[in-house]
Amino acid sequence: MSNKETLLSVDDIEVFYGETQALFGVSLDVYEGELVTMIGGNGAGKTTTLRTISGLLSPRVGSITFKGDGIAGEGPDEIVKLGISQAPEGRMLFSGLTVEENLYAGAYHRSDEAAVEEDLEMVYDYFPQLPDLLDHNAEDLSGGQQQMLTIGRALMSDPDLLLMDEPSLGLAPQLVQTIGGIVEDLRDDGQTILLVEQNAELALDISDRGYVVQTGEVVASGPTEELRDTDAVRSAYFGQ
CATH class of the missing domain: 3.40.50.300 (P-loop containing nucleotide triphosphate hydrolases)
Known part of the structure; x- marks a missing residue:
C-alpha cells in the first residue's frame, strides 16, 4: 500500500x-x-x-x-x-428525531445544499430501506435499521x-x-x-x-x- x-x-x-x-x-x-x-x-x-x-x-x-x-x-x-466522521458504537442516534432529521444532522456543517441532496441519494442507494422510514423516529427503528441510519448519518458529513x-x-x-x-x-x-x-x-x-x-x-x-x-x-x- x-x-x-x-x-x-x-x-x-x-x-x-x-x-x-x-x-x-x-x-x-x-x-x-x-x-x-x-x-x-x-x-x-x-x-x-x-x-x-x-x-x-x-x-x-x-x-x-x-x-x-x-x-x-x-x-x-x-x-x-x-x-473524519464516526459511526459510533451503540449508534448514538438522536432518538427523538426522525430518520430524515438524523440524516440532515450529519450534514450540519455543510453549506452546499445541492451536494448534501446528492449525498442523501447516495445514502438511499446504500440503504434502500431508509426512504420508506423518513418520518419514523429513530427510536422506533429495529436494531438493523438503526445501524443503517448511523452509518448513513456519518456519510452525510462527506468524510x-x-x-x-x-x-x-x-x-x-x-x-x-x-x-x-x-x-x-x-x-x-x-x-x-x-x-x-x-x-x-x-x-x-x-x-x-x-x-x-x-x-x-x-x-x-x-x-x-x-x-x-x-x-x-x-x-x-x-x-x-
Missing part, C-alpha cells in the same frame, strides 16, 4: 481516563481507499483509539496526523469539519475517513453479513474506512489490513490474510 497516500497516521499515542492508562503507545496508519480493521477482545482499547482520533479524548503522549496535519487535541466538531465502531454489534447473523457487504461496497466505491469490530471473522473477511489490539497495545499488524491464523488473533480472542 506504500504507493498510496497516508491519510491517517497515529503515532505512539498514550491515552488515560483520569489516572488510568488505556492506551500504551498505539500506532497505526490508514492509506487512502483502504478498509483497515482493528480487532481485539472487550476492553482492548479499540474504541478508545477511535474516540481519540475523533477528538473525544486527547492523547497525553504521541501524535495523530490527518492529511499531513496534526489533529491531536482538536475538538470533535473541528475533526468532523476536517473530514474523507469514516470511523466505524462495532457496526455488527447486537445484529442477527443475516444482518451482520448485510452490513459487512455494505462496508465492503463503501470501500470499493472509494471510501476510506477504519473499522473497529469484535467479530474478527467478519472484519478479517472484508478488510485489506488489520491491527490486533490487546490491553491497550498493538500486538500484531499486517494484511488480513496473514493475520487470520496468527497467535496474536487467537490470544486476543481466546486467551490461547
